[in-house]
Amino acid sequence: MPLDSQIAAVLQQFSAAPEPDYSTLDAVHYRQFADNMLAPVPGETMAEVRDLRVGGAEGELDARLYRPLDQQDLPLLVFFHGGGFVIGTLDTHDDLCRSLAKQVGAVVVSVAYRLAPEARFPAAPLDCFAATCWLVEHAAELGFDGRRLAVAGDSAGGNLALAVSRQAAQRQGPKISYQCLFYPVTDGRCDSASYQAFAEGYLLSRAMMGWFWQQYLVEPGQIDDPLASPLAADSVTGLPPTTLITAEFDPLRDEGEAFAQRLLEGGVPTRVERCDGMVHGFISMAPFVERAAQALAAAAADVRRALN
Template structure:
């Protein structure tokens, strides 16, 4: 069946999928099947329905080769994506890197004043797949909902570029953003970093690098189910090894491509959870998913941040799966989770923006 469906154009698959999600709740429950419960948690209907539809299609993360996986990922965004978020202008850029340039895209909500905060965003995809395009819908949504500029960065991917290339690219992109904030329309004193999964890993690593290297530091970190320690197999990886989008096999495939040297997987620029000292890192919002193999290491990182005295909000979305930031064009439950994160981002950045300091504490007429 999946082979037959994979022959249907992605646009047609997408229309059918959105039609399924528009059905009345009883019909969606009938299609999804009885509620799934594991580890004391119950999977959201939206997530369960999406997994059922994925099982009938050709949507998966790993593949026979990195190139094949990338092609599949780009095709799946036409299936999973929703309507384009309005009111956001975009501009494609090329950022300088150690060798050549990195593709990037700047998202600017219409009417946003110059000198507003900026989020530098790193897409997920196990350091192997994903792109600026694959996360276009998410970045538009964050820009519009949080009222901030977003700079989405296309770092170089493994296995062509293995560790530490992606980490180096991410830090270079952050340094570019702070050095050129005014030309990007942003406040150089209110630049944050964010990312999902492998991108969340890179965002956290940028915070560590900035602290060690000196110079400008991110003022906030927005982390969606970040990969924080590939050197240890935690309980959630066994609990949700298969059937919940990101699989145990996918995780092995990704890290083998990005960091094949097993000893290097304990390097804090891969396993940020193992960094000796997290004191001085910026405030964080860490969102994890209850039915995600990465759940426990994301939660552990949030806990270590708190122990180090870093202000952190940790929210485990008990009923969601890995990848939920890419599904906001579908069920409302996915949008609810990302809307909460956008609110946290807006608050965290507003408190550090010079423009807002003037608004809040300046003399009144």
């Protein structure tokens, strides 16, 4: 399939900006630049939006709660933002979280886990699991039903949602009813056919992902840890039913689809959808890309059915 015309227009806007020199790139300065580039657009109106402090693995974390309806018994969807484990904030994914809250009919809590390289692996997956547990424990006071629980994330956030599901399965709780993964990072080797085909020119490049992994891991051997590379896991036993969305023109496409196949072979009910004509990050473009809005609505419907 050719590039979607609306996506091609987005790529044209970015085409004049050269890639940075990753050999000298400083994470702090790149984070400031990238987060400004990802400034949110006005999103759906909520009954309540409030910033929280939630328990992490080694202290409190910032989080943001989105309540679409003035009800205290809605299910809970915990969301983890993408950004290569290095960039991204609560603000960069504000619109997406609002859309998920409205379309799923759930309270969404977005968690600002610790970022690399200041906090390297496994800080992020441990933070995300601890925050999910904390939210379930404090469900009554925060006004949602922690017994109806799903996790979601995009890109690195999809990796972290998977890590939360894996830890929950290994520790016998909390019970996660569903996971929704948008073009998740599942393999740190960065050597798939889609990495070769879409190495540059499609927003996320192979060089950029290599740099993200260098910032994230303490040492190269951690690439084989299932909390870092879910494809390295021997088993998918205990993982919840899943929606996994990939983009046709995305370096991460093949590893996402390989993991979806692993889930299916392991008996995990899974809906996998490749969105033709799309690039990495497209789900955040739902306000102005029609195909992205359709994919987001379908994924949200999957989660809604699982939680109700």
